[in-house]
Amino acid sequence: MTISIDSQDSNPKSLQPKGWLRYFSFSLDHKVIGIQYLVCGFLFYLIGGTLASAIRIELASPMSDFMPRDVYNQVLTLHGTIMIFLWIVPVVNGAFGNYLIPFYVGARDMAFPRLNAVAFWLIPPSGLMLVASYFIEGAAQAGWTAYPPLSITTPQSGQIIWIMSVLLLGGSSIFGGINFIATIIKLRRPGLKLMQLPMYCWAMLGTSLLVVLSTPVLAGTLILLSFDIVANTGFFNPVLGGNVVVYQHLFWFYSHPAVYIMVLPAFGLVSEILPVHSRKPLFGYTTMVFSIMGIVVLGLVVWAHHMFTSGTPPWMRLFFTIATAFIAVPTGIKFFNWVATLWGGKISINSAMLFSCGFIINFVFGGITGVALAQVPFDIHVHDTYFVVAHFHYIVYGGTVFIIFSSIYHWFPKVTGKLMNEKLGIVHFAITFIGFNLCFAPQHWLGLNGMPRRVAEYDPQFQFVNQISSLGALLMAISTVPFLVNIFLSIKNGKDSGDNPWNALTPEWLTSSPPPVENWEGEAPLVEEPYGYGNPIYQENQQKKR
Amino acid sequence: MLNKNFYLILIISAVFGISFWIGFNVNLLPAEASINAPIYDELFKILFIIGLIIFIGMTIAVIYSLFKFRKKKDQLGDGIALEGNLSLEIVWTIIPSIIVLIIGLYSYNIYDRMGGMKELNHSHEMITSNTEKIWAGISQASNNEVASNNLSVEVSAMQFAFLFNYPKGEFISGELHVPVDHKVSMKMESKDVIHAFWVPEFRIKQDIIPGQPTILNFTPTKVGKYPIICAELCGPYHGGMRASIIVEEESDYKDWFNKNTKTGVSL
Numbered sequence: 103m104t105i106s107i108d109s110q111d112s113n114p115k116s117l118q119p120k121g122w123l124r125y126f127s128f129s130l131d132h133k134v135i136g137i138q139y140l141v142c143g144f145l146f147y148l149i150g151g152t153l154a155s156a157i158r159i160e161l162a163s164p165m166s167d168f169m170p171r172d173v174y175n176q177v178l179t180l181h182g183t184i185m186i187f188l189w190i191v192p193v194v195n196g197a198f199g200n201y202l203i204p205f206y207v208g209a210r211d212m213a214f215p216r217l218n219a220v221a222f223w224l225i226p227p228s229g230l231m232l233v234a235s236y237f238i239e240g241a242a243q244a245g246w247t248a249y250p251p252l253s254i255t256t257p258q259s260g261q262i263i264w265i266m267s268v269l270l271l272g273g274s275s276i277f278g279g280i281n282f283i284a285t286i287i288k289l290r291r292p293g294l295k296l297m298q299l300p301m302y303c304w305a306m307l308g309t310s311l312l313v314v315l316s317t318p319v320l321a322g323t324l325i326l327l328s329f330d331i332v333a334n335t336g337f338f339n340p341v342l343g344g345n346v347v348v349y350q351h352l353f354w355f356y357s358h359p360a361v362y363i364m365v366l367p368a369f370g371l372v373s374e375i376l377p378v379h380s381r382k383p384l385f386g387y388t389t390m391v392f393s394i395m396g397i398v399v400l401g402l403v404v405w406a407h408h409m410f411t412s413g414t415p416p417w418m419r420l421f422f423t424i425a426t427a428f429i430a431v432p433t434g435i436k437f438f439n440w441v442a443t444l445w446g447g448k449i450s451i452n453s454a455m456l457f458s459c460g461f462i463i464n465f466v467f468g469g470i471t472g473v474a475l476a477q478v479p480f481d482i483h484v485h486d487t488y489f490v491v492a493h494f495h496y497i498v499y500g501g502t503v504f505i506i507f508s509s510i511y512h513w514f515p516k517v518t519g520k521l522m523n524e525k526l527g528i529v530h531f532a533i534t535f536i537g538f539n540l541c542f543a544p545q546h547w548l549g550l551n552g553m554p555r556r557v558a559e560y561d562p563q564f565q566f567v568n569q570i571s572s573l574g575a576l577l578m579a580i581s582t583v584p585f586l587v588n589i590f591l592s593i594k595n596g597k598d599s600g601d602n603p604w605n606a607l608t609p610e611w612l613t614s615s616p617p618p619v620e621n622w623e624g625e626a627p628l629v630e631e632p633y634g635y636g637n638p639i640y641q642e643n644q645q646k647k648r
Numbered sequence: 649m650l651n652k653n654f655y656l657i658l659i660i661s662a663v664f665g666i667s668f669w670i671g672f673n674v675n676l677l678p679a680e681a682s683i684n685a686p687i688y689d690e691l692f693k694i695l696f697i698i699g700l701i702i703f704i705g706m707t708i709a710v711i712y713s714l715f716k717f718r719k720k721k722d723q724l725g726d727g728i729a730l731e732g733n734l735s736l737e738i739v740w741t742i743i744p745s746i747i748v749l750i751i752g753l754y755s756y757n758i759y760d761r762m763g764g765m766k767e768l769n770h771s772h773e774m775i776t777s778n779t780e781k782i783w784a785g786i787s788q789a790s791n792n793e794v795a796s797n798n799l800s801v802e803v804s805a806m807q808f809a810f811l812f813n814y815p816k817g818e819f820i821s822g823e824l825h826v827p828v829d830h831k832v833s834m835k836m837e838s839k840d841v842i843h844a845f846w847v848p849e850f851r852i853k854q855d856i857i858p859g860q861p862t863i864l865n866f867t868p869t870k871v872g873k874y875p876i877i878c879a880e881l882c883g884p885y886h887g888g889m890r891a892s893i894i895v896e897e898e899s900d901y902k903d904w905f906n907k908n909t910k911t912g913v914s915l
Binding site (some may be wrong): 166170171174175204243244249250251256258306311338341343345346347380381382383385386387388390411412413416419420423424427428430431434436438439441442445446448449450451455459462463466467470471473474477478479480482483485486487546547550551552553555557558560561573586604606607633634635636637641 | 655660676677678683687688691692695699703704707709710711713714717718719723725726727728729730731732733736737739740744745748751752755756758760764840841842844846848851852853854855858859860862875878879880881882883884885886887888913
């Protein structure tokens with residue numbers, strides 16, 4: 103049986119622009135789309151980061167003196183929305199998923215290349231629309247959660263544009279999810295079994311299931327909310343008999359799984375990076391697969407832990423406490439397995455490895471505060487405070503963003519055929535790690551001692567700790583400089599990396615770097631042991647397959 | 649081999665020792681001023697110690713691996729081809745499950761002691777006796793369980809202030825005055841958007857939801873003035889939406905009450 107897994111399109115790829123122009127085209131090449139996602143996401147990361155800096159400048163003093171109060175609320179709403187929907191979700195799913203999944207399953211492209219391009223091209227306009235809403239009548243100012251009735255009573259234009267933008271981004275996410283599921287299930291190279299797939303495929307399968315199951319709920323909820331805003335319906339508006347708590351349930355039915363949509367792909371990526379740089383097989387492959395699926399199932403039934411101080415009956419609080427705390431078990435299994443992967447390896451300490459290890463340390467910390475937050479009595483005190491802000495930044499920044507950087511260092515040679523500068527990479531890691539912990543660790547204390555989140559002014563006794571946090575934020579802002587310099591220097595005059603600079607065994611390295619348009623010159627290789635390090639037989643086999 | 653085990657035991661006991669020391673000696677919480685607060689702090693201490701043990705242990709394991717198993721210069725080849733270990737997997741599935749289960753049961757116990765589980769009966773009674781639906785909250789037991797001793801306050805929240813209505817005295821105050829060691833039951837309602845009532849020193853918080861009254865009961869144990877903070881984003885001046893709760897001796901409270909009351913009835 104030959105591999106006839108090309109797209110249904112007869113001959114589109116040869117007609118597309120070459121060189122840098124293709125990144126601005128409606129390209130159907132999964133690798134081009136992956137880079138489009140990554141660069142687009144990074145640009146929005148810079149915008150979201152600028153907004154974060156503005157927040158930290160405002161909070162360096164206890165008075166609301168840097169910007170008007172309503173602008174502050176717009177800034178925090180845009181910061182959250184941009185970072186989640188335009189940076190982390192598109193990059194860990196769209197960028198790396200598109201680039202890597204077809205290689206991992208041994209295909210020449212994704213299952214639906216046109217849908218893929220549509221999914222990407224929904225992002226820039228909806229992102230620009232969201233940012234532009236600030237210049238119309240002011241952006242949304244009800245937080246990224248957009249709880250009614252606040253979202254109904256604040257200026258309408260900003261909130262409606264916010265809803266439109268999130269709906270489009272959700273649509274993009276669903277298209278991507280369907281595409282990943284179809285590609286992983288149906289486009290596998292003949293002979294390649296599910297349990298031979300690299301771990302990132304499993305992570306993306308789990309994530310895509312969550313996307314497909316939960317994102318439509320958010321879409322429906324936001325459509326009802328927009329009716330409440332423009333058509334005076336009363337779904338959530340208490341003045342008209344609506345129920346505000348129902349909105350919270352529906353919103354978190356998506357937005358808690360969204361946390362796993364942001365971290366599961368990172369779990370997959372780190373499972374690819376650690377074995378390569380520690381020259382050891384991924385420890386406990388089968389349990390890793392089961393723990394991903396365990397997280398997917400549990401992740402769907404924990405949403406109400408975001409609402410322990412809203413009106414929820416006690417038995418529900420209890421159920422959601424237990425379910426949430428149990429997510430720590432499959433998550434813990436993954437972390438123990440990663441440490442066991444490092445154990446006894448021959449570890450190269452490079453930028454990719456440092457960011458991955460930074461991820462493990464930060465995420466364990468965020469996970470521990472997460473288990474604490476799952477306990478109702480604990481949460482009742484710290485809910486909606488800076489403790490929660492610190493917790494989720496440890497998960498999404500200390501966790502996922504660290505892995506995004508780690509992955510960029512790891513796959514940069516694959517995409518460009520050039521090596522990145524290791525010294526600058528280590529400087530980047532050091533500033534990011536110190537800045538991040540300086541920024542967010544003190545916020546736990548702030549929350550415990552009485553500083554609520556989303557405030558522009560606070561009790562003057564918290565000023566010193568807030569200034570430490572702002573100093574950390576400054577370091578985080580500075581840390582993007584060595585990274586950007588490194589990227590541009592390496593693209594321009596980076597050292598030639600060869601096809602497989604890390605001697606990795608996963609399939610994407612078994613073709614030239616950068617890869618040809620249809621991924622392989624000949625047939626896609628059958629990689630039965632993507633983590634066969636330390637076993638000379640597999641290594642020889644892989645060499646032959648090239 | 650003996651040497652290796654010796655070091656391992658030494659490191660593990662050091663991790664436990666440091667974690668317990670920090671857990672018992674580092675206080676990250678504000679003053680304890682209600683019956684709830686010491687119960688909460690007990691839970692916090694336990695979670696803090698368990699968390700520290702896991703965090704310090706994992707961090708040491710990662711950093712140790714990076715140094716110990718670092719590839720030497722011009723060293724080629726791979727690490728050991730170890731793909732897994734079933735008994736290890738079982739161990740690190742079962743032990744965390746047990747820890748999580750124990751924490752869950754323990755925090756259930758804490759929640760019950762805080763009065764969190766009592767609330768269901770309370771609201772049930774309210775539904776049968778009264779058509780008005782009361783929503784969740786904490787209904788805490790007090791030191792002196794005599795119901796008539798309870799102080800009832802109606803809280804209304806609006807952008808951007810709290811108002812406290814004392815129904816027995818028929819007056820409204822911008823400050824919440826309560827006598828020490830008396831159970832206070834609050835029925836809270838919002839006039840516009842969602843707010844929250846939070847007193848960090850009491851370790852309690854409850855959203856105030858428009859259209860659905862919520863209840864919150866507490867018993868202050870320490871005389872003093874504490875901040876009441878709105879914890880739910882409610883608009884541009886959310887950060888400034890604060891009030892004070894003044895816990896005072898019963899006689900002081902009565903004086904204050906009598907000065908304000910219109911009915912002449914005290915308490």
